Amino acid sequence: MNSSPTNGSDDVPERLAGSPTAQGMAVPYITVAHRDRSRPVWGQLDPARLLTALVDRLCQICGQPLEDPAVLHLRPADYLRGITPEPATHQDCGAYSTRMCPMLAGQMQRYNPVVRDEFTRCDDPACGCRTWGRSEPDPNHTPREGQPAEAWYRVEIGLSDYRIITDPGNDHQPSIVGIDLRDLRFRSLHRIRDAAPGTGDRQPVDLLATLIVVRTLFGEGGVLS
Numbered sequence: 001m002n003s004s005p006t007n008g009s010d011d012v013p014e015r016l017a018g019s020p021t022a023q024g025m026a027v028p029y030i031t032v033a034h035r036d037r038s039r040p041v042w043g044q045l046d047p048a049r050l051l052t053a054l055v056d057r058l059c060q061i062c063g064q065p066l067e068d069p070a071v072l073h074l075r076p077a078d079y080l081r082g083i084t085p086e087p088a089t090h091q092d093c094g095a096y097s098t099r100m101c102p103m104l105a106g107q108m109q110r111y112n113p114v115v116r117d118e119f120t121r122c123d124d125p126a127c128g129c130r131t132w133g134r135s136e137p138d139p140n141h142t143p144r145e146g147q148p149a150e151a152w153y154r155v156e157i158g159l160s161d162y163r164i165i166t167d168p169g170n171d172h173q174p175s176i177v178g179i180d181l182r183d184l185r186f187r188s189l190h191r192i193r194d195a196a197p198g199t200g201d202r203q204p205v206d207l208l209a210t211l212i213v214v215r216t217l218f219g220e221g222g223v224l225s
């Protein structure tokens with residue numbers, strides 16, 4: 001979702017026109033970046049902005065208030081756990097992200113490991129990069145690094161169904177704050193990309209794929225693309 005940009009179409013949605021850009025791509029609101037936001041650390045999420053986006057119902061791409069319907073990008077593991085740590089997006093921001101992000105566009109088969117050299121401090125004394133070296137890895141996202149790519153799905157939900165919860169975690173999973181997926185009504189459900197080839201035995205059970213089959217049978221609109 002916020003890995004280095006692809007060379008895809010740069011057809012930028014109007015609401016992103018004023019956003020800071022780097023390498024020709026709008027820098028997502030939740031991506032770690034130096035103060036002027038034009039020098040991001042692709043693939044790294046800013047925990048404070050992540051929480052603000054979730055709690056204040058902001059789009060994770062443009063940082064503006066969400067509209068109805070809200071779009072979620074989900075992995076099978078999120079659905080199994082009943083919570084996603086990824087803030088929602090607008091429809092057009094989500095479509096833009098799907099085109100530009102190499103992970104969502106299916107061009108990457110493995111998540112980027114953290115490259116510590118990218119955490120270079122700048123000369124701006126007011127920039128948040130002063131604290132980067134001391135911050136802990138984001139527990140919501142570090143398990144993904146270096147791991148084979150999972151399948152990703154796009155769902156649309158009603159904004160009135162958007163609920164933030166805290167999952168306390170257990171011996172195997174850290175606690176996370178995120179959007180409650182249990183009993184959440186999906187207005188639409190589409191597969192964006194498949195899991196990395198040959199990793200089926202290392203992937204979680206894909207109940208979202210099953211759900212699409214069920215929805216298709218009952219005419220509720222689901223597409224395995």
Ligand SMILES: [Zn+2]
Pocket residue numbers: 034035121122123124127128129130
């Ligand atoms: Zn800086």
Ligand SMILES: [Zn+2]
Pocket residue numbers: 015059060061062063064089090093
């Ligand atoms: Zn947006």
